[in-house]
Amino acid sequence: MPELPEVEVLTRHLKPRLIGRRIDSVKILRDGLIEERSPRSFSARLRTRQIVDVRRRAKLLRLDLDDGSHWLVHQKMTGRLAWHRQRPDPSPHLLALFGLDRGVLSFTDLRRFGRMWWLPPGEVQSHFERLGPEPLDGEWTVDRFHDDLARRTIAIKQALLDPRLVAGIGNIYASESLHRARIHPARPAASLTRAEASRLRRAVRAVLKRAIALGSTVLPTGDDVRPVYYHGGDSEPLVADEFRVYDREHLPCPACGTPIERLRQGQRSTYFCPACQEGS
DNA sequence: CGCCGTACCTGGAGGC
C-alpha cells in the first residue's frame, strides 16, 4: 500500500484485530520476501509469538512481538497485508500466509517489491535511523524543513520524496501538497522562502490528514495493477476522486479551470496546475 | 554529502 495515509489507515484497521493474537503458523511461498535471513529462520522467530502492538513508521508497518522482537513489513508498490476471518481464496500473487489463533494474515504482491524483516529486541531503532521526521509529528518544524531545503539543489517535488528530509510522502501526495501550497514542482528546493516552506508544510499535513480521515486504502486483492484508492465505507467514493492534480493531465484544475499539466522529474510523473503553481 | 541513473518485478494500455 502506497503512501503514509494508506499505511496509517491499514495500521489502525489491523491494530484491534492483531493485538493479543498468537502466530500459530507461518508459510512463506516465495524467496526474496524476507530480508537478511532465510524464510525458515524468519518463520521460526515468528511462530508461537504473540503480537503486542501494531504501529507505523513512514510507510513501514511495525508489529511488536511478546519477546521484545519486531516484525517489519514494507508493502512497497503493490504489496498488500490483509486480515481475514478465514483462510482467503488462493491468489497467484500470494507470497505469505500467517495463521493466527483468531483469523489469518495474508501478504500478496503482484510486483514482488514488498519485503519483511524480523529484528531482535533493540534493533528496530537502528533500522529507522536513516528516516527523517514523521510529517504529522511536532518534530517536523518549519525551521527544520526550511534549513533542510536550503542545502538541496534538487527540485522541491523530488525533495518531498526524499525520506531523509521527511518520511512517508510518495508520488501522489507530493503533487497534491505542492498544488495545495501553490508552489511549482520544479522550483529548486533551496529557493523556497521560509513563508513558502511553512505553507508547504501545512499543505503536506492537511493533505495527509484528509486522506487518513477519509480512510484512504487500496484493495487488498493484489490483482489490481493500478492502485484503487477507497474511502472506508461501503459505497463511499474513491479517494482518487478527491485528487486535485494527480493523474489528471489535461483535466481542469479544480481551483481555476486551467488544464493540469504533467512533468517528468527523476523518471516519475508530476502533475501540477501551471496557473496556480507559477514560477519555476 | 548530494545528485543521477538504474535495478528490482509484473501486467495493463495503447499504437501499429
Add this chain to the structure above:
DNA sequence: TGCCTCCAGGTACGGC
C-alpha cells in the same frame, strides 16, 4: 490477434 513500448504507489545502490 500479436508485438512493441511505455507506465505504475517505493527505495537501495553504485558511480561521479
